[in-house]
Amino acid sequence: MIIKAKLGNISAFEIKGRHIDWLEMEWYETRKRILHKKTRSGKSVSLKFLSESPEITQGDILYNDEFIIIAAEILTCDCIVVKPITIFETASLCYEIGNKHLPLFFEDDSLLIPYDAPLFRLLTAQGYEVLRENRKLLQPLKTTVSPHADRANSSLFSRIMQLTTDL
Known part of the structure:
Protein backbone atom coordinates (compact mmCIF):
# COMPACT_ATOMS: atom_id res chain seq x y z
CA MET A 1 0.00 0.00 0.00
CA LEU A 75 6.79 5.33 20.12
CA THR A 76 8.41 6.33 23.40
CA CYS A 77 12.19 6.62 23.55
CA ASP A 78 14.95 7.23 26.05
CA CYS A 79 15.07 11.00 26.69
CA ILE A 80 16.80 13.70 28.65
CA VAL A 81 14.19 15.86 30.40
CA VAL A 82 15.10 19.30 31.75
CA LYS A 83 12.63 21.76 33.25
CA PRO A 84 14.27 25.22 33.15
CA ILE A 85 13.19 27.63 35.88
CA THR A 86 14.13 31.00 34.35
CA ILE A 87 14.32 32.42 30.85
CA PHE A 88 18.10 32.63 31.35
CA GLU A 89 18.23 28.86 32.00
CA THR A 90 16.03 28.24 28.96
CA ALA A 91 18.30 30.31 26.73
CA SER A 92 21.45 28.66 28.12
CA LEU A 93 20.03 25.16 27.66
CA CYS A 94 18.84 25.85 24.12
CA TYR A 95 22.27 27.24 23.28
CA GLU A 96 24.11 24.18 24.67
CA ILE A 97 21.78 21.76 22.90
CA GLY A 98 21.83 23.76 19.66
CA ASN A 99 25.63 23.78 19.65
CA LYS A 100 25.53 19.99 19.59
CA HIS A 101 23.01 20.04 16.70
CA LEU A 102 20.65 17.77 18.62
CA PRO A 103 16.89 17.84 18.07
CA LEU A 104 14.96 19.60 20.80
CA PHE A 105 11.35 19.03 21.84
CA PHE A 106 9.08 20.95 24.22
CA GLU A 107 6.27 19.59 26.39
CA ASP A 108 4.72 20.60 29.73
CA ASP A 109 7.29 23.36 30.39
CA SER A 110 10.10 20.83 29.87
CA LEU A 111 12.78 20.52 27.23
CA LEU A 112 13.13 16.99 25.86
CA ILE A 113 16.15 15.68 23.98
CA PRO A 114 16.76 12.16 22.68
CA TYR A 115 19.16 10.61 25.19
CA ASP A 116 22.81 11.49 24.60
CA ALA A 117 25.21 10.42 27.38
CA PRO A 118 27.78 13.23 26.91
CA LEU A 119 25.03 15.88 26.96
CA PHE A 120 23.45 14.27 30.03
CA ARG A 121 26.81 14.44 31.87
CA LEU A 122 27.45 18.01 30.71
CA LEU A 123 24.06 19.34 31.83
CA THR A 124 24.35 17.51 35.16
CA ALA A 125 27.85 18.95 35.73
CA GLN A 126 26.53 22.43 34.94
CA GLY A 127 24.03 22.08 37.79
CA TYR A 128 20.78 21.58 35.89
CA GLU A 129 18.17 19.22 37.28
CA VAL A 130 18.30 16.56 34.56
CA LEU A 131 16.07 13.49 34.37
CA ARG A 132 16.24 10.42 32.16
CA GLU A 133 12.78 9.15 31.16
CA ASN A 134 10.98 7.22 28.44
CA ARG A 135 8.76 9.78 26.69
CA LYS A 136 7.15 10.41 23.33
CA LEU A 137 8.87 13.17 21.39
CA LEU A 138 5.86 14.87 19.84
CA GLN A 139 6.44 18.63 19.68
CA PRO A 140 9.71 19.65 18.02
CA LEU A 141 10.97 23.09 18.93
CA LYS A 142 11.43 24.95 15.68
CA THR A 143 13.63 27.98 15.20
CA THR A 144 13.22 30.58 12.50
CA VAL A 145 16.25 32.76 13.26
CA SER A 146 19.86 32.54 12.20
CA PRO A 147 21.85 31.85 15.37
CA HIS A 148 25.09 33.38 14.09
CA ALA A 149 23.79 36.65 12.66
CA ASP A 150 26.16 39.60 12.99
CA ARG A 151 24.47 42.56 14.63
CA ALA A 152 27.05 44.93 16.13
CA ASN A 153 29.46 41.99 16.57
CA SER A 154 27.10 40.03 18.82
CA SER A 155 25.51 36.62 18.47
CA LEU A 156 21.86 35.77 19.04
CA PHE A 157 22.87 34.04 22.28
CA SER A 158 24.68 37.10 23.63
CA ARG A 159 21.68 39.31 22.77
CA ILE A 160 19.31 36.91 24.60
CA MET A 161 21.65 36.85 27.61
CA GLN A 162 21.74 40.66 27.58
CA LEU A 163 17.92 40.78 27.59
CA THR A 164 17.67 38.37 30.52
CA THR A 165 20.24 40.21 32.62
CA ASP A 166 18.63 43.61 31.98
CA LEU A 167 15.40 42.52 33.70
Missing part, protein backbone atom coordinates in the same frame (compact mmCIF):
# COMPACT_ATOMS: atom_id res chain seq x y z
CA ILE A 2 1.45 3.39 -1.02
CA ILE A 3 0.50 6.46 1.01
CA LYS A 4 1.16 9.91 -0.47
CA ALA A 5 -0.74 12.23 1.90
CA LYS A 6 -2.06 12.55 5.42
CA LEU A 7 -5.85 12.50 5.70
CA GLY A 8 -6.29 14.26 9.02
CA ASN A 9 -5.91 13.31 12.66
CA ILE A 10 -7.76 10.68 14.65
CA SER A 11 -8.74 13.29 17.26
CA ALA A 12 -11.03 14.98 14.71
CA PHE A 13 -12.10 11.97 12.66
CA GLU A 14 -15.24 9.83 12.82
CA ILE A 15 -14.18 6.24 13.46
CA LYS A 16 -17.68 4.74 12.88
CA GLY A 17 -16.80 1.24 14.07
CA ARG A 18 -13.71 0.90 11.90
CA HIS A 19 -10.66 -0.92 13.22
CA ILE A 20 -7.62 1.30 13.93
CA ASP A 21 -4.40 -0.31 12.74
CA TRP A 22 -1.46 1.62 14.20
CA LEU A 23 1.70 2.30 12.23
CA GLU A 24 4.36 2.48 14.93
CA MET A 25 7.05 5.07 14.22
CA GLU A 26 10.18 6.28 15.97
CA TRP A 27 10.40 10.06 16.49
CA TYR A 28 13.12 10.40 13.84
CA GLU A 29 10.97 8.64 11.22
CA THR A 30 8.19 11.24 11.38
CA ARG A 31 9.94 13.56 8.93
CA LYS A 32 11.09 10.97 6.42
CA ARG A 33 9.64 11.49 2.98
CA ILE A 34 10.08 7.84 1.95
CA LEU A 35 9.61 5.05 4.47
CA HIS A 36 8.64 1.37 4.36
CA LYS A 37 7.08 -0.16 7.49
CA LYS A 38 4.46 -2.62 8.68
CA THR A 39 1.42 -1.81 10.79
CA ARG A 40 0.68 -3.66 14.03
CA SER A 41 -1.48 -6.12 12.11
CA GLY A 42 1.31 -6.74 9.58
CA LYS A 43 0.13 -4.70 6.57
CA SER A 44 3.05 -3.37 4.49
CA VAL A 45 2.91 0.40 4.09
CA SER A 46 5.11 2.63 1.94
CA LEU A 47 5.07 6.34 2.68
CA LYS A 48 6.03 8.46 -0.33
CA PHE A 49 5.70 12.15 0.43
CA LEU A 50 7.63 13.46 -2.56
CA SER A 51 6.80 17.16 -2.53
CA GLU A 52 7.55 18.00 1.12
CA SER A 53 8.43 16.61 4.55
CA PRO A 54 5.34 14.97 6.04
CA GLU A 55 5.92 15.97 9.70
CA ILE A 56 3.75 13.11 10.89
CA THR A 57 2.33 13.55 14.39
CA GLN A 58 0.63 11.28 16.91
CA GLY A 59 -2.70 10.05 15.53
CA ASP A 60 -2.27 11.26 11.95
CA ILE A 61 -4.47 9.20 9.64
CA LEU A 62 -2.56 7.79 6.70
CA TYR A 63 -5.28 5.58 5.18
CA ASN A 64 -8.95 4.79 5.70
CA ASP A 65 -11.75 2.85 4.08
CA GLU A 66 -15.06 1.47 5.35
CA PHE A 67 -13.31 -1.18 7.51
CA ILE A 68 -9.95 0.15 8.64
CA ILE A 69 -8.04 3.29 9.59
CA ILE A 70 -4.25 3.32 9.55
CA ALA A 71 -2.95 5.94 11.98
CA ALA A 72 0.51 6.93 13.22
CA GLU A 73 1.64 5.91 16.71
CA ILE A 74 4.82 7.67 17.87
Whole structure:
Protein backbone atom coordinates (compact mmCIF):
# COMPACT_ATOMS: atom_id res chain seq x y z
CA MET A 1 0.00 0.00 0.00
CA ILE A 2 1.45 3.39 -1.02
CA ILE A 3 0.50 6.46 1.01
CA LYS A 4 1.16 9.91 -0.47
CA ALA A 5 -0.74 12.23 1.90
CA LYS A 6 -2.06 12.55 5.42
CA LEU A 7 -5.85 12.50 5.70
CA GLY A 8 -6.29 14.26 9.02
CA ASN A 9 -5.91 13.31 12.66
CA ILE A 10 -7.76 10.68 14.65
CA SER A 11 -8.74 13.29 17.26
CA ALA A 12 -11.03 14.98 14.71
CA PHE A 13 -12.10 11.97 12.66
CA GLU A 14 -15.24 9.83 12.82
CA ILE A 15 -14.18 6.24 13.46
CA LYS A 16 -17.68 4.74 12.88
CA GLY A 17 -16.80 1.24 14.07
CA ARG A 18 -13.71 0.90 11.90
CA HIS A 19 -10.66 -0.92 13.22
CA ILE A 20 -7.62 1.30 13.93
CA ASP A 21 -4.40 -0.31 12.74
CA TRP A 22 -1.46 1.62 14.20
CA LEU A 23 1.70 2.30 12.23
CA GLU A 24 4.36 2.48 14.93
CA MET A 25 7.05 5.07 14.22
CA GLU A 26 10.18 6.28 15.97
CA TRP A 27 10.40 10.06 16.49
CA TYR A 28 13.12 10.40 13.84
CA GLU A 29 10.97 8.64 11.22
CA THR A 30 8.19 11.24 11.38
CA ARG A 31 9.94 13.56 8.93
CA LYS A 32 11.09 10.97 6.42
CA ARG A 33 9.64 11.49 2.98
CA ILE A 34 10.08 7.84 1.95
CA LEU A 35 9.61 5.05 4.47
CA HIS A 36 8.64 1.37 4.36
CA LYS A 37 7.08 -0.16 7.49
CA LYS A 38 4.46 -2.62 8.68
CA THR A 39 1.42 -1.81 10.79
CA ARG A 40 0.68 -3.66 14.03
CA SER A 41 -1.48 -6.12 12.11
CA GLY A 42 1.31 -6.74 9.58
CA LYS A 43 0.13 -4.70 6.57
CA SER A 44 3.05 -3.37 4.49
CA VAL A 45 2.91 0.40 4.09
CA SER A 46 5.11 2.63 1.94
CA LEU A 47 5.07 6.34 2.68
CA LYS A 48 6.03 8.46 -0.33
CA PHE A 49 5.70 12.15 0.43
CA LEU A 50 7.63 13.46 -2.56
CA SER A 51 6.80 17.16 -2.53
CA GLU A 52 7.55 18.00 1.12
CA SER A 53 8.43 16.61 4.55
CA PRO A 54 5.34 14.97 6.04
CA GLU A 55 5.92 15.97 9.70
CA ILE A 56 3.75 13.11 10.89
CA THR A 57 2.33 13.55 14.39
CA GLN A 58 0.63 11.28 16.91
CA GLY A 59 -2.70 10.05 15.53
CA ASP A 60 -2.27 11.26 11.95
CA ILE A 61 -4.47 9.20 9.64
CA LEU A 62 -2.56 7.79 6.70
CA TYR A 63 -5.28 5.58 5.18
CA ASN A 64 -8.95 4.79 5.70
CA ASP A 65 -11.75 2.85 4.08
CA GLU A 66 -15.06 1.47 5.35
CA PHE A 67 -13.31 -1.18 7.51
CA ILE A 68 -9.95 0.15 8.64
CA ILE A 69 -8.04 3.29 9.59
CA ILE A 70 -4.25 3.32 9.55
CA ALA A 71 -2.95 5.94 11.98
CA ALA A 72 0.51 6.93 13.22
CA GLU A 73 1.64 5.91 16.71
CA ILE A 74 4.82 7.67 17.87
CA LEU A 75 6.79 5.33 20.12
CA THR A 76 8.41 6.33 23.40
CA CYS A 77 12.19 6.62 23.55
CA ASP A 78 14.95 7.23 26.05
CA CYS A 79 15.07 11.00 26.69
CA ILE A 80 16.80 13.70 28.65
CA VAL A 81 14.19 15.86 30.40
CA VAL A 82 15.10 19.30 31.75
CA LYS A 83 12.63 21.76 33.25
CA PRO A 84 14.27 25.22 33.15
CA ILE A 85 13.19 27.63 35.88
CA THR A 86 14.13 31.00 34.35
CA ILE A 87 14.32 32.42 30.85
CA PHE A 88 18.10 32.63 31.35
CA GLU A 89 18.23 28.86 32.00
CA THR A 90 16.03 28.24 28.96
CA ALA A 91 18.30 30.31 26.73
CA SER A 92 21.45 28.66 28.12
CA LEU A 93 20.03 25.16 27.66
CA CYS A 94 18.84 25.85 24.12
CA TYR A 95 22.27 27.24 23.28
CA GLU A 96 24.11 24.18 24.67
CA ILE A 97 21.78 21.76 22.90
CA GLY A 98 21.83 23.76 19.66
CA ASN A 99 25.63 23.78 19.65
CA LYS A 100 25.53 19.99 19.59
CA HIS A 101 23.01 20.04 16.70
CA LEU A 102 20.65 17.77 18.62
CA PRO A 103 16.89 17.84 18.07
CA LEU A 104 14.96 19.60 20.80
CA PHE A 105 11.35 19.03 21.84
CA PHE A 106 9.08 20.95 24.22
CA GLU A 107 6.27 19.59 26.39
CA ASP A 108 4.72 20.60 29.73
CA ASP A 109 7.29 23.36 30.39
CA SER A 110 10.10 20.83 29.87
CA LEU A 111 12.78 20.52 27.23
CA LEU A 112 13.13 16.99 25.86
CA ILE A 113 16.15 15.68 23.98
CA PRO A 114 16.76 12.16 22.68
CA TYR A 115 19.16 10.61 25.19
CA ASP A 116 22.81 11.49 24.60
CA ALA A 117 25.21 10.42 27.38
CA PRO A 118 27.78 13.23 26.91
CA LEU A 119 25.03 15.88 26.96
CA PHE A 120 23.45 14.27 30.03
CA ARG A 121 26.81 14.44 31.87
CA LEU A 122 27.45 18.01 30.71
CA LEU A 123 24.06 19.34 31.83
CA THR A 124 24.35 17.51 35.16
CA ALA A 125 27.85 18.95 35.73
CA GLN A 126 26.53 22.43 34.94
CA GLY A 127 24.03 22.08 37.79
CA TYR A 128 20.78 21.58 35.89
CA GLU A 129 18.17 19.22 37.28
CA VAL A 130 18.30 16.56 34.56
CA LEU A 131 16.07 13.49 34.37
CA ARG A 132 16.24 10.42 32.16
CA GLU A 133 12.78 9.15 31.16
CA ASN A 134 10.98 7.22 28.44
CA ARG A 135 8.76 9.78 26.69
CA LYS A 136 7.15 10.41 23.33
CA LEU A 137 8.87 13.17 21.39
CA LEU A 138 5.86 14.87 19.84
CA GLN A 139 6.44 18.63 19.68
CA PRO A 140 9.71 19.65 18.02
CA LEU A 141 10.97 23.09 18.93
CA LYS A 142 11.43 24.95 15.68
CA THR A 143 13.63 27.98 15.20
CA THR A 144 13.22 30.58 12.50
CA VAL A 145 16.25 32.76 13.26
CA SER A 146 19.86 32.54 12.20
CA PRO A 147 21.85 31.85 15.37
CA HIS A 148 25.09 33.38 14.09
CA ALA A 149 23.79 36.65 12.66
CA ASP A 150 26.16 39.60 12.99
CA ARG A 151 24.47 42.56 14.63
CA ALA A 152 27.05 44.93 16.13
CA ASN A 153 29.46 41.99 16.57
CA SER A 154 27.10 40.03 18.82
CA SER A 155 25.51 36.62 18.47
CA LEU A 156 21.86 35.77 19.04
CA PHE A 157 22.87 34.04 22.28
CA SER A 158 24.68 37.10 23.63
CA ARG A 159 21.68 39.31 22.77
CA ILE A 160 19.31 36.91 24.60
CA MET A 161 21.65 36.85 27.61
CA GLN A 162 21.74 40.66 27.58
CA LEU A 163 17.92 40.78 27.59
CA THR A 164 17.67 38.37 30.52
CA THR A 165 20.24 40.21 32.62
CA ASP A 166 18.63 43.61 31.98
CA LEU A 167 15.40 42.52 33.70
